[in-house]
Amino acid sequence: MxxxxxxxxxxxxxxxxxxxxxxxxxxxxxxxxxxxxxxxxxxxxxxxxxxxxxxxxxxxxxxxxxxxxxxxxxxxxxxxxxxxxxxxxxxxxxxxxxxxxxxxxxxxxxxxxxxxxxxxxxxxxxxxxxxxxxxxxxxxxxxxxxxxxxxxxxxxxxxxxxxxxxxxxxxxxxxxxxxxxxxxxxxxxxxxxxxxxxxxxxxxxxxRLSQPALHAVIRTVDAAFDLPLSAGFAYEVAQEQELFESGEAKEGLAAFLEKRPPKFV
CATH class of the missing domain: 3.90.226.10 (2-enoyl-CoA Hydratase; Chain A, domain 1)
Incomplete structure (x- = not known):
């Protein structure tokens, strides 16, 4: 409603x-x-x-x-x-x-x-x-x-x-x-x-999930249609690294270890 x-x-x-x-x-x-x-x-x-x-x-x-x-x-x-x-x-x-x-x-x-x-x-x-x-x-x-x-x-x-x-x-x-x-x-x-x-x-x-992670999933899947396989793998690595360094991965990993729901923005 x-x-x-x-x-x-x-x-x-x-x-x-x-x-x-x-x-x-x-x-x-x-x-x-x-x-x-x-x-x-x-x-x-x-x-x-x-x-x-x-x-x-x-x-x-x-x-x-x-x-x-x-x-x-x-x-x-x-x-x-x-x-x-x-x-x-x-x-x-x-x-x-x-x-x-x-x-x-x-x-x-x-x-x-x-x-x-x-x-x-x-x-x-x-x-x-x-x-x-x-x-x-x-x-x-x-x-x-x-x-x-x-x-x-x-x-x-x-x-x-x-x-x-x-x-x-x-x-x-x-x-x-x-x-x-x-x-x-x-x-x-x-x-x-x-x-x-x-x-x-x-x-x-x-x-309820991490929005930066969802957006990165969409970008990398879309890249699979536009990039050669090796370039797609490299793009995937870059996206994952960015999530770890500046996304919400740290909160997600900490929440998993602490057995609590993550506090994503």
């Missing part, structure tokens, strides 16, 4: 509230389907400003629209603009998703219903994805004569591999949640209507 001392804030399309110490819920609420137009882009940017100011916060991105996480980009807007405005709109969306995907934050997408096009790109920009059993995910841009242009062609292969990513994008099909879970597009599969609850539970668990 939201903290009664901290009411929801945001714009008309995105609101956020602190549901627990160190856990922020960001809720998309733009009927009828959470199209990722200017209102949601601006709302997400404002929510990210809040995250940056809050520091070590685990974030859950969810939806208040039944049947939809987010159905995609704002097609009506895209169809009525010129080339320059089309590029500007795409850059705004890409900028927000890139900020969301930064390795210095942990975010969890709670997907119940449809996550299509830009909606799936939003979910893939999050660190983890939890989906209800009836959710459906896809990148149908080929039906519009376009490609997934907000990171979809790059993030999807890193999650599911080249062949599966091509199958999903070339066919423009909707992937049922059980299949999405089996191929690694979704990290946890829960009963319908339970994605947000499970995401908030996981967020609370993660917040």
């Amino acid at each position: 939201p903290d009664p001392g901290r009411p929801d804030v945001g714009n008309t399309a995105v609101r956020w509230d602190r549901v627990a110490d160190g856990v922020l819920r960001v809720t998309l609420e733009r009927p009828p389907a959470n199209a990722l137009g200017k209102p949601i882009i601006e709302g997400l940017a404002a929510a990210l400003d809040e995250l940056d100011a809050a520091g070590n916060v685990i974030t859950v991105v969810t939806s208040a629209i039944p049947g939809f996480f987010a159905a995609g980009a704002d097609i009506k807007h895209m169809s009525g603009v010129d080339a320059e405005s089309f590029l500007a709109y795409g850059n705004e969306l890409r900028g927000v998703l890139d900020r969301l995907a930064a390795p210095n934050r942990v975010t969890i997408a709670a997907i119940d219903g449809l996550a299509l096009g830009g909606g799936l790109e939003l979910a893939m920009a999050c660190t983890l994805r939890i989906a209800g059993a009836g959710a459906r995910l896809g990148l149908p841009e080929a039906r519009l004569g376009l490609i997934p242009g907000a990171g979809g062609t790059q993030r999807l292969p890193r999650l599911v591999g080249r062949g599966r990513a091509l199958d999903i994008m070339l066919t423009a099909r909707q992937v049922p949640a059980p299949e999405a879970h089996a191929i690694g597009l979704v990290d946890r599969l829960v009963a319908d209507g339970q994605a947000e609850q499970e995401a908030l539970k996981l967020a609370a668990e993660l917040r």
Whole structure:
């Protein structure tokens, strides 16, 4: 439940509230389907400003629209603009998703219903994805004569591999949640209507851990896709050494030896 001392804030399309110490819920609420137009882009940017100011916060991105996480980009807007405005709109969306995907934050997408096009790109920009059993995910841009242009062609292969990513994008099909879970597009599969609850539970668990360590895990895993193996090993060593010298490793090791919970920031 939201903290009664901290009411929801945001714009008309995105609101956020602190549901627990160190856990922020960001809720998309733009009927009828959470199209990722200017209102949601601006709302997400404002929510990210809040995250940056809050520091070590685990974030859950969810939806208040039944049947939809987010159905995609704002097609009506895209169809009525010129080339320059089309590029500007795409850059705004890409900028927000890139900020969301930064390795210095942990975010969890709670997907119940449809996550299509830009909606799936939003979910893939999050660190983890939890989906209800009836959710459906896809990148149908080929039906519009376009490609997934907000990171979809790059993030999807890193999650599911080249062949599966091509199958999903070339066919423009909707992937049922059980299949999405089996191929690694979704990290946890829960009963319908339970994605947000499970995401908030996981967020609370993660917040009790060392945030610098979690961020270092994300950075080193991401490096595995970009660096040769030997360079990846070297980067891993550097990250671990940094945690030992200036992170929270000393507190974690001391707490283990003293048989007490660690006091992480």
